Amino acid sequence: MARIRKRSIQLSKLCSFACCRSSSQDEHAQIGQKGYSRVVYCNEPDSQEQIRLRYRGNYVSTTKYTAVNFLPKSLFEQFRRVANIYFLVVACVSFSPLAPYSAPSIILPLVVVIGATMAKEGVEDWRRNLQDIEANNRKVEVYDKSSCSFRQTKWKDLRVGDLVKVCKDEYFPADLLLLSSSYEDVVCYVETMNLDGETNLKLKHALNVTSFYSSAESLKEFRAVIKCEDPNEHLYSFIGTLYFDCQQYSLSPQQILLRDSKLKNTECIFGVVIFTGHDTKVMQNATDPPSKRTKIERRMDRIIYVLFSTLILVSFIGSLFFGIETNNDLSGGNYTRWYLRPDKTTVFFDPRRPAVAAFLHCLTGLMLYGYLIPISLYVSIEICKVLQSIFINQDQAMYDEVMDRPAHARTSNLNEELGQVHTILSDKTGTLTCNSMEFVKCSIAGTLYGRGMTEVEIALARKRGEQLTEQAPIDASESKKSFKGFNFRDEHIMDGKWVSEPQSDVIQKFFRVLATCHTAVPEVMGPDEIMYEVESPDEAAFVIAAREVGFEFFARNQTSIKLRELDPTSGIRVDRVYELLHVLEFSSARKRMSVIVKNPENQLLLLAKGADSVIFERLSKEGRAYEERTKEHIEKYSEAGLRTMAVAYRELDNDEYKTWEQEFLKAKTSVSADRDVLMDELACQIERDLILLGATAVEDKLQKGVPGCIDKLARAGIGIWVLTGDKRGTAINIGYACSLLRHGMKQIVITLELPEILAQEKEGDKEAIAEASLNSIKLQILKAKSQVTEESSTEFGLIIDGKSLTYAMDKNLVNSFMDLAMRCATVICCRSSPKQKAVITRLVKSVTGRTTLAIGDGANDVGMLQEADIGVGISGVEGMQAVMASDFAIAQFRFLERLLLVHGHWCYRRISMMICYFFYKNITFGFTLFWFEAYTSFSGQPAYNDWYMSCYNVFFTSLPVIALGVFDQDVSARLCLKHPLLYQEGVRNILFNWPRILGWMFNGLLSSIIIYFLTTNSITGPAFRKDGQVADYSVLGVTMYTCVVWTVNCQMALSINYFTWIQHLFIWGSIAFWYIFLVVYGSIPPTLSTTAYKVLVEACAPSILYWLTTLLVVIAALLPLLSYRAFQIRFQPMEHDRIQIQRRRPESTEYDATQRRLSESSEARTSSELPSEVRIRIDNLKASSKRKN
């Protein structure tokens, strides 16, 4: 069991009262020194000494801003963006005569955009503030010395040293030292879900010396001083000393109750406040999740730089021409354009100093063509992403009924990255499997028991084509009496029949170990119903199995475990009490757990269970009787996809135990840093010379829909890596069961379990082993590579174990290894540690340079989730650590399919389209300004009224683009799932590659040319109305602007694929709004509206030419895109085009039916093969994208 579990509580400690002994001063050497300087005067929060220490109050604030610093701080945040700084500078300069337009018209859009972003920040912060207020104003009972009673106080008024009373189901208001509880043995149960997500109850135990202070009266006399560590973020450690009654008592995490955990199953407790507010461990732990940026955003920044360069170039060209023209104003002593009064001019237009004028004009140009940079881009994208996340959260298809959990996008800024995932790195247990363990088989004394078939076995059997008809009904009939976590069927053992088995004494011992060697807490729910609070599902499976066989564990306290057993001789059930002496807890390093008990016969026993490798190497000579057979069985079990554990025991000699215990207690109470190491060593000392009893096998069931989901993801061309701690056999079989490995796929196994390596290991020369291993791995990788190259048409699955992986990660080998791995459809890394998982993730990310997604459910996956581009946490039974570290949380692995193929694809498409379109619309607009400039001798006069321009990004074009970013769908969700290959659009990034971006920009340029030249030629010059009026500057501005608004919005209509009423409303509404704006703006007095005064009503609307020009220009400007799209769909249709058209075909109904039949039948098979054509196609796609790169 290489599975790592964070043990928050070490029950070993509760069984020993040694920690209550006063310990000598030198063991607490650290107390009082740096890092361990905190002093708490219990029950004396008002004392001078306490006040002098000035510890922070219990008021917490998790907000980013306060009322005072909100404005400056959020403004500062805003202007950290390059584009915003540019706009700020422009706004400042706009007050100078350099500005081509009036200052308010440039400031207003900036204010709107910045204001919108700040409002968003403000609302988010306000929510946090409300939460804080709620938390700060919660009530807690605080001891009042004057009245000798408890009175209600707000959390925020709590001080260090206060005595508080917390009742059942209340949260602890601060980090407390447990003094006493309503239980006699001064224990209490806490739930720490808010801290680490673990839902099981944890037992806390107060010091015995304080246990008498369990009433308000007695507390009056209570005085003590606590010296302890300074505030830190380690939830599971605490070092401190209690000075009480002239004695010193060492404190451990056992006595500490952490803020935000909850009191359970205990009437009330009394405690002393040690850490308050931001000093509490939970607050010290509160860190922002690492912020990740998407590839699209990074590329967007580069595009903005490109646009900035364009802006500078365009301004430069403008100034150059302007300089020449200005220079020409003075020719041969005469002023040419006399009407500009060049003789009496400002520095900006001075023909005598054209260079200066040109330079200043360049600044004007930078402001004028600023419309090339979309000011509202960032805020629009943020709005879109937040809305997209809401859609993800609201998706019913990703809601899990059983757990009552919808999907949850914890960050909104990675949405589009979901559509570009190249490799998925997945945990196995709890992710692919349910992590609800079922005890299915066991091997006792070399005999196999249990005849149920595991899902893996069934899947494998199906694969071999065996008939399994008679299997199902048996299961069904027996499952009536099934418990969660128990699926064991064997008539030799069940119902007390084990008594008549030949090795019944071994069987008895075996199940006694299962019933006692654990940390479960029983909860008697009814006469025949016992629930167990356990820390891992494996343990539950064992305890339940023991109960079902007849070893019912029904009560535990700190010193004993009570079993109700069947007495083999008398045949009656008797209660037996085992005195619990020590628990040597499970850890990932130890891979075993053991308890030391004294049985009713006064025998000292050490009962152990653990991974086969660790147990086998600790067996005594006489304890190896069943070793060979058990090993065989374990091998067999793991092939069937089961998790195995070996069970052993040892009888302890009384003297040996005594000496060992002394050592052990000493180690336990020491406060030194190497305490854990010392304790491990001591545990090792006693855990030897074991006698093997047998092995257990529990099944970790596959989650619902996993094979189908993996199949889909594979069809989408996503590489899947499974990183698991399982043994190779188990991993391969699980691989088959969930269709990671498929029929017709060739396996490449890289391992170090080769005879020559093993032989060398026996010799024990570490360097030689390392060298031989490295060479062996190198050889295997090269061989595999040549094999993969030769047989390019077959699929490969790579299986590598953790040990080999460390060698493959060698810097000389890593490239060829990754190269090999990239060519395989599936990679399974078995026996890998959490750290390796993170390292592999980083490697995959850096070597491929593509998007990686890590998915996991446990604390051991946190590193991997944070390392990957996207971390997806499964909010399963294992607690919330993974979810806390993740970017997206889903309840089931199978939802990943929808998250990626549907939401990911959509979001990718939406965001990339949106950005492209943004650049398009601003280039179109910006360049019309530039062309007009060319006809004003580059004087810097804008073609439009100031306010038209400032409203462009905010009112006339923003809503449709947000609608695109939020609602657009190229194909429906159903088709996305039906055609997973569509996903390759995102993986290969074909919607946001440079040709496409530049294409859109070119389209913008083209549109601006068409708009400018067609409008100017159509309406200027001769009369534009029947009454002989000619079009002046204001009319041209309106006409051109009308054309721009129409064109830009119609291009949007052309390029989206999904018209709901929202799109219609926004697109046509924006156009209509332009006319409304013109009428309204044109009717305010001319001193404000200047050139816009009555321009539509009086000048444009009566002119047929105006309307005709609009029609002509809009259609002409749409033609390039329309014909490009028409040809492209015809000759180079993209995947979504094909699917869209196919959907339209009349015969598709019949076709759909066949398709459905096929997909149904493929789901019916537990695993379906990837047809070779698909694979070839994916390969072709990959090859072509490689060529492009």
Added chain:
Amino acid sequence: MDTNGATTSSAAGGGSTSKSSSKKHSRKPVYSRFTQQELPACKPILTPGLVIATFTIIGIIFIPLGLVSLSASEKVVEIVDRYDESCVPSDYSNDKLKFIQNPSINKSCVRTLTVPKLMKSPVFIYYQLDNYYQNHRRYVKSRSDKQLRSVSDEKSTKDCSPEDKTVDGPIVPCGLVAWSLFNDTYGFSVNSKTIEVNKHDIAWKSDKEHKFGSNVYPKNFQSGGLIGGAKLNSSVPLSKQEDLMVWMRTAALPTFRKLYGKIEQDLQANEKIQVVIQNNYNTYSFSGKKKLVLSTTSWIGGKNDFLGIAYIIVGGLCLFLAVCFILLYVIKPRPLGDPSYLSWNRSPAGHPN
């Protein structure tokens, strides 16, 4: 199940909420077509049929529109006469600037225009300037809308420099635009019979009513050192100075026409019109052209072939594209969206399952 209480959001922060108490409340997302992104939608696809139809329809609409516009433009009769060169006496032809800047020289000039076709009343008289940057930023800004509108804002001349004020006070109307007012005049006669030129209603109605005040009179105008263009009668309020209004409606492009007046009588074909031009305005220093234009209008406005031709070209292009697509479809009828492209759709039959 006691595990439901965990809210994923009430995370490590202090704001742990007690949601576990309200666990009976299901967190299942509420179904609505909106949140499930299943709103009824129209999903247009560029199928060959649609493409061909679109192009054809555009072509069918645009070509007739173009033809109608062209014919409307054809009906317009227009006489354009460039006079800046020929109105300079031959002895000044090398130094036109000297000619135009010398106020003592008589600037009268007589031109004869032949009416090519019957010109129905009203005939609009325009002057057309070329290479004249009324849209120059310095020029456009050099005005004061406030001042033009009301007497009380007489002093708001901050944008008008250097034509903002004289020693006697602010200039009304101030700024370069007004200062450079066009001052050529035209007198028309046919067979030595004078033709009345109606100079009313040549400005925008809103200009007369709102932009130019009826109680604002020209003041200190053209009284400074350098005289730009026309002078204004200081006893006529600005709201009656239509020439000024027309001029102050700055043109969009460096080549522009401005309305001078209307002739409200028909001009018969082949009639010879005598035009007496006072050629005062200096376009010689920046080599701009001056033209006199007489034009009738139709519903499309003046003579504007461009629009019609553009319509016909765009329409023709669309028809051409439509034909191309039809041909492509006939020659190479590739069924789009053929399932065979989606190769994984083929039945994976043959696998022993």
